[in-house]
Amino acid sequence: MKEIVLEVRDLVKTFILDGAPLNAVDHVSFQVHSGEFVALVGPSGSGKTTLLSILAALLTQSSGEVFIDGQQLSAMGESERVKLRRSRIGFTFQSNNLIPYLTAQENVEFMLRLNGTLGKVNRLRAEELLARLGLEDRLRSLPAQMSGGQQQRVAIARALIHNPAVVLADEPTASLDTERAFQVVQTFAALIHENQRAGIMVTHDLRMCKYVDRVLQMRDGKLVNECKTRIEIEALARGEH
Amino acid sequence: MRALSIATYLALKEVWRGRGRFLLVSLVIALITLLVLFIAALGEGLANGNRQYVSNLNAQLIVFLQKSDTNISSSQLQVDTVRQIRRVDGVAAAGPIYTSSTEIEANKSPLKVSLLAAEPGQPGLPPVIAGRVFHTGDSGEAVIDQNVALRSGFQVGDEMTIRSTQGGTDEFFYLRVVGLTSNQSYFFQPTIFTSAATWEKVRPQSAADLKDDTPYPNIIAVQLADPKQIQSMEMQLLTKVPNIEVADIPTTINAIPGYSAQQGTVQTQGVFTLLIGVLVIGGFFQIQILQKVPQIGVLKAIGSSNGTVGASAVIQIIIVTAIGVGIGGGLTYLFSLGFPPTIPLVFNGTSSLFAVVALLLIGPIGGLVSVIYAVRIEPLKALRLQ
Known part of the structure; x- marks a missing residue:
């Protein structure tokens, strides 16, 4: 039995829009286990980015609870949330992902630097992880000298290097062509599984779901469907849902 | 301590990798430094030219003719x-x-x-x-x-x-x-x-x-x-x-015709040049921070503290300002070597020292708004939300 790394209980996030309350996230509950890669899908405005922001400890919920690695987010102060993001969460973003004045290796090592664990051994790990992602000849390259796919792979390495409990990806393939998008998600999924992390990927591209273990579909802030089986997931990825 | 070390690392990396851009700002600061130091040296030189003999007098008091308003030219004693x-x-x-x-x-x-x-x-x-x-x-x-x-x-x-x-x-x-x-x-x-x-x-x-x-x-x-x-x-x-009036040396100097007005003019020029420097540096760093909002959002989202982000911005400003003041000081020295003795420039006066300190402060003061802005950037900017 795999342990629960991320647990969301009856989560609500309310915004006031034109004077009226609007539940961007509306009583959402789910769990993610270690080694599990989950896709969060839904149309624009369905609340998936708001949900991801709460899971990333970037936004506070209106009600409900989120537990990451057993830690209750609502009980944390701002400095504890910063520390949690630094040590227990890994991120990849849609764009502006990497620090532009750091090389690929420095970007990855930056997470180790933030956590005070940058040593000889971890430097080697960072190099190995980048090599694993096919970037062994790009270690000294700045983001501007790399393609979008290469940048996303560096971001994946950065998201995993410090052994976080949860890895969150916000539209990681949005700026990539289809072939590169598939490669990136496939690599991401493989690393999540190998390293036994809990991974959540927000995407509007259902084709990317074929590499995940579970799909959560959102609409109007609610979880409206959950695809658990391979057959359901592949049907969804083919656009049959 | 780790936050400061990370801030220094980020600041140095960014300045080095964007050295062309930062050097350009340093050169602007260097030109401002050149101007401010020349104004300060000119002020000191003019002041010296006017008061040097009186301020070097081996005396504590000066006696004038009564009702001469401590003006040396107006005074003629018995x-x-x-x-x-x-x-x-x-x-x-x-x-x-x-x-x-x-x-x-x-x-x-x-x-x-x-x-x-x-x-x-x-x-x-x-x-x-x-x-x-x-x-x-x-x-x-x-x-x-x-x-x-x-x-x-x-x-x-x-x-x-x-x-x-x-x-x-x-x-x-x-x-x-x-x-x-x-x-x-x-x-x-x-x-x-x-x-x-x-x-x-x-x-x-x-x-x-x-x-x-x-x-x-x-x-x-x-x-x-x-x-x-x-x-x-x-x-x-x-x-x-x-039939006498008596004044100390500073009062006598200030009463030298035109001395106070001249010093006021030169100091005003210096202050305005410094203000322009504050605006130039402030403007540059503010534009830079505005361009870096998503990047700062990412830094914060992945766990950099506000202190790290703020300190990194301050260190950058200090580096750029110090380099600019250094280049400007060097240029001023080189230019001063070519000036004839008829031009009253004095670089070893307290006003030159004051100008250098003021120039080193204009960077952090000018960049203060951008630093505050950087610290207030929400990490949510890393995502598409907001």
Whole structure:
């Protein structure tokens, strides 16, 4: 039995829009286990980015609870949330992902630097992880000298290097062509599984779901469907849902 | 401590990898530095040219004629006033000072100088650094300021010609240079010192003045037995000596015609240049931060603290400013080497030091708004939300 790394209980996030309350996230509950890669899908405005922001400890919920690695987010102060993001969460973003004045290796090592664990051994790990992602000849390259796919792979390495409990990806393939998008998600999924992390990927591209273990579909802030089986997931990825 | 180390790492990496962009700002700061340092040096130089002789006087109080508003040119004392002052308890020495200006025939072109007279061994006559002091009486001897020597080419032993208007006609007098003194500018002119009798003979005079051969001192420099008793001695002199007014050295300097207005003008120019510097640096860093909002959002989202982000911005500003001030200081020094001695530039004054400190502060002050802005950027900016 795999342990629960991320647990969301009856989560609500309310915004006031034109004077009226609007539940961007509306009583959402789910769990993610270690080694599990989950896709969060839904149309624009369905609340998936708001949900991801709460899971990333970037936004506070209106009600409900989120537990990451057993830690209750609502009980944390701002400095504890910063520390949690630094040590227990890994991120990849849609764009502006990497620090532009750091090389690929420095970007990855930056997470180790933030956590005070940058040593000889971890430097080697960072190099190995980048090599694993096919970037062994790009270690000294700045983001501007790399393609979008290469940048996303560096971001994946950065998201995993410090052994976080949860890895969150916000539209990681949005700026990539289809072939590169598939490669990136496939690599991401493989690393999540190998390293036994809990991974959540927000995407509007259902084709990317074929590499995940579970799909959560959102609409109007609610979880409206959950695809658990391979057959359901592949049907969804083919656009049959 | 780790936050500061990470902030330094980020700042150095960004400055190094964007060195072209940052160097450009440093060069703008360098030009501002050049301008500010020149203004400061000019201010110091002009102030020196105006006040140097008075501020270097070996005296604590200056005695003027009553109602002269402590203006040296307006003051003309009676001959026996100096004797009355010397009799006052607490006065260690008192030296009459006679001021005028004239022109000497130098190698290349006539040189305007301040013609001062003072008594050897009394306050008012500066130390002689080469040669000897002139003899008293109408000796026809002079001690000249180094600046006169530099600009005219006269040295100890030379005879110099003085052109002086006497009752409407130009007359020429010959003075032998017997000694050199230094740093004695007065009224924007280098000085030559003579005895009172020689001064009375060679100074420009109106037809009315020619009828009287008695030299009248403009002021008297008073050295006190206890230099700390300035205020009480001032009162005592006023009580015991009639028809005088007394001022300390700073008051005398400020009363030099045009001195305060000139210094105010130069200082205002300096302050406005610094303000422009603050705006330029502030503008650059604000634009830079605005361009970096998503990047700062990512930094915060992945766990960098506000302190790290803020410190990184401050360190960058300090680096860029320090480099700019360094380059500007170097450029100023190089330029100053090529300036002729006629331009009153003084770089070793306190105003130059003050300017450097102010220049080092304008970066952090100018960048303050951008630092606050950077600290307030929400990590949510890393996502598409907001």
